[in-house]
Amino acid sequence: MKHYEVLFIVKPTLTDEEVVAKLEFVKDVITKNGGEIAKVQEMGARKLAYKIDKYERGVYFVIYFTAPAELIAELTRNLRITEDIIRFITVKYESKQEVNAWEKLVKGLKLYSARKERAPRAPASAAPESDLAQEFNAE
DSSP, X not given: OEEEEEEEEEOXXXXXXXXXXXXXXXXXXXXXTTOEEEEEEXXXXXXXXXXXXXXXXXXXXXXXXXXXXXXXXXXXXXXXXXXXXEXXXXXXXXXXXXXXXXXXXXXXXXXSOOOOOOOOOOOGGGSOOOHHHHHHHHO
């Protein structure tokens, strides 16, 4: 079983019930073909980077799952023929580092730790001049 994520965008003109039905449809395709869903993340309605089929907005969903490789062809086929899904992308996580990142995403952890707080810098007027600056001012 390999690790995957699929991000898909649903038309913004659908009702809430229709959007949920499309999400359930994609989940059913994954589970009926031997996949196991780890997490479903609804990202909500967002503005698209560019118009797609005259739509400027879309409802985004991300599904993290493990599945055999054969499932991806069936999932892609179903997403292509579904008219209410305007875009999708499937990502495969292969290396150990990528799989670890996938597990963190599923658990909801941050991928990168926050930067350590640095000590505040002293104002420029309070900073001592360098030797080169002192020599230049002495001339």
